[in-house]
Amino acid sequence: MQVAPPDFDRMFGALADATRRDIVRRAIDAEEGVAELAGYYSMSFAAVQKHIAVLERAGLVTKERVGRRKVVCTNLEGLRIARRLLDQYEELWRGRVVRMSALISDETKEPPR
Amino acid sequence: MQVAPPDFDRMFGALADATRRDIVRRAIDAEEGVAELAGYYSMSFAAVQKHIAVLERAGLVTKERVGRRKVVCTNLEGLRIARRLLDQYEELWRGRVVRMSALISDETKEPPR
DNA sequence: CATCGATACAACTATATAGTTGTATCGATG
DNA sequence: CATCGATACAACTATATAGTTGTATCGATG
Numbered sequence: 155m156q157v158a159p160p161d162f163d164r165m166f167g168a169l170a171d172a173t174r175r176d177i178v179r180r181a182i183d184a185e186e187g188v189a190e191l192a193g194y195y196s197m198s199f200a201a202v203q204k205h206i207a208v209l210e211r212a213g214l215v216t217k218e219r220v221g222r223r224k225v226v227c228t229n230l231e232g233l234r235i236a237r238r239l240l241d242q243y244e245e246l247w248r249g250r251v252v253r254m255s256a257l258i259s260d261e262t263k264e265p266p267r
Numbered sequence: 268m269q270v271a272p273p274d275f276d277r278m279f280g281a282l283a284d285a286t287r288r289d290i291v292r293r294a295i296d297a298e299e300g301v302a303e304l305a306g307y308y309s310m311s312f313a314a315v316q317k318h319i320a321v322l323e324r325a326g327l328v329t330k331e332r333v334g335r336r337k338v339v340c341t342n343l344e345g346l347r348i349a350r351r352l353l354d355q356y357e358e359l360w361r362g363r364v365v366r367m368s369a370l371i372s373d374e375t376k377e378p379p380r
Numbered sequence: 381c382a383t384c385g386a387t388a389c390a391a392c393t394a395t396a397t398a399g400t401t402g403t404a405t406c407g408a409t410g
Numbered sequence: 411c412a413t414c415g416a417t418a419c420a421a422c423t424a425t426a427t428a429g430t431t432g433t434a435t436c437g438a439t440g
Contacts, residue, residue, distance in 0.1 A: 167283035170276050171428085175352075182359045189386060201429055203387070208427095222386055222437050230360050237353040239288075243346050246295045284398085302416060314399055316417070321397095335407050335416055381440105388435070396427070405418070410411105 160235045161212070168212035169236065173197075174205050178228050181215050187223035273348045274325070281325035282349065286310075287318050291341050294328050300336035 168174055177191055192202035206226055209215040213232040217224040281287055290304055305315035319339055322328040326345040330337040 162288065163283050163285060165283075166279045167427095170278075170280035170283055172276060173428095175275065178356060179359065182356065182363055184363075187386070188388095197428090198430065199387090200389085200431080203389090204428075207388090217387095219437095222384095224387065228356070228360070230357065233353055233356050233360075237350060237357070240346055240350040240353070243291060243295065243341070244343065244350070246292065247341070247343050247346075250295055250297075280397095286398095300416075301418095310398090311400065312417090313401080313419085316419090317398075320418090330417095332407095335414095337417065383438100383440085385438085386436085388433100390433080391431090393430075394428085396425100398423100398425080400423075401421090403418100403420080406416085408413100408415085410413085 160239075162236070162239060164208075164212040165214065165232065165236050168208050168214055171205070171208075173202070174209055177202075177205060177209060177226070178214055178233075181226040181228040184218070184225055184227035187220070187225055188217075189223070191226060273352075275349070275352060277321075277325040278327065278345065278349050281321050281327055284318070284321075286315070287322055290315075290318060290322060290339070291327055291346075294339040294341040297331070297338055297340035300333070300338055301330075302336070304339060 169178075173195055176194070180186065180191060180194070188203055188206055189199065191206070192199045195202055206215065206217075210217065213235070214229055215232075216227050216229050218227055219225075282291075286308055289307070293299065293304060293307070301316055301319055302312065304319070305312045308315055319328065319330075323330065326348070327342055328345075329340050329342050331340055332338075
């Protein structure tokens with residue numbers, strides 16, 4: 155089975171909504187079904203269900219059947235994939251600083267005359 | 268001067284586009300102006316300029332005037348704000364695991380009869 | 381197996397977003 | 411100060427997204 159490459163558009167897009175971020179947070183405890191989560195928000199059940207579907211497509215939550223409910227579980231690995239990209243940018247930043255210092259020390263060693 | 272609270276909708280929304288993520292990556296070196304960055308993409312100059320404006324509103328890049336150009340600089344602090352939120356979710360996850368283990372060991376200590 | 385609670389999805393509306401072209405502003409320079 | 415390179419922005423189009431209501435499916439249970 156082929157693991158899909160991370161779809162950062164979907165991931166960050168899914169995180170770009172306060173309701174969905176709240177669902178991610180609540181679903182960390184992996185205790186509540188779709189209807190229970192929907193109860194927290196002032197929108198319709200269907201709207202919340204759609205938000206959960208967006209999170210699921212983004213790989214940020216999974217659903218686990220428990221009786222007639224489907225319990226929503228935050229997917230830690232999904233969160234980590236997103237976080238790693240941001241870490242990479244910070245890593246590049248650190249590399250830049252190193253390159254800049256190297257350049258400066260080169261100039262110190264061999265000053266243009 | 269009042270520091271604006273982080274607008275995660277804008278931040279993650281800005282990151283939810285491959286072109287904008289690429290601009291963030293390139294702008295880490297803080298060497299290129301809007302037109303230079305625009306050269307990398309097959310869309311119009313105006314479109315790239317809009318992407319940069321979106322990143323700027325999200326606090327992920329800043330622009331620095333250099334002569335008649337404006338050099339685009341990735342804002343490390345902005346990236347960190349986004350990353351910290353993801354870290355918080357992982358922290359909550361860790362807390363959950365701890366709570367679950369505590370519950371299990373409680374059950375071991377005081378078995379229901 | 382009829383019923384009901386829980387979830388899924390279709391169809392629709394309103395708004396946001398990504399792209400376009402054209403015009404305006406702004407700063408360096410002959 | 412006219413010019414030109416670089417940036418900003420207005421106005422528009424096409425498409426994606428967030429919400430709605432209504433209907434269908436699916437699983438546990440009397």
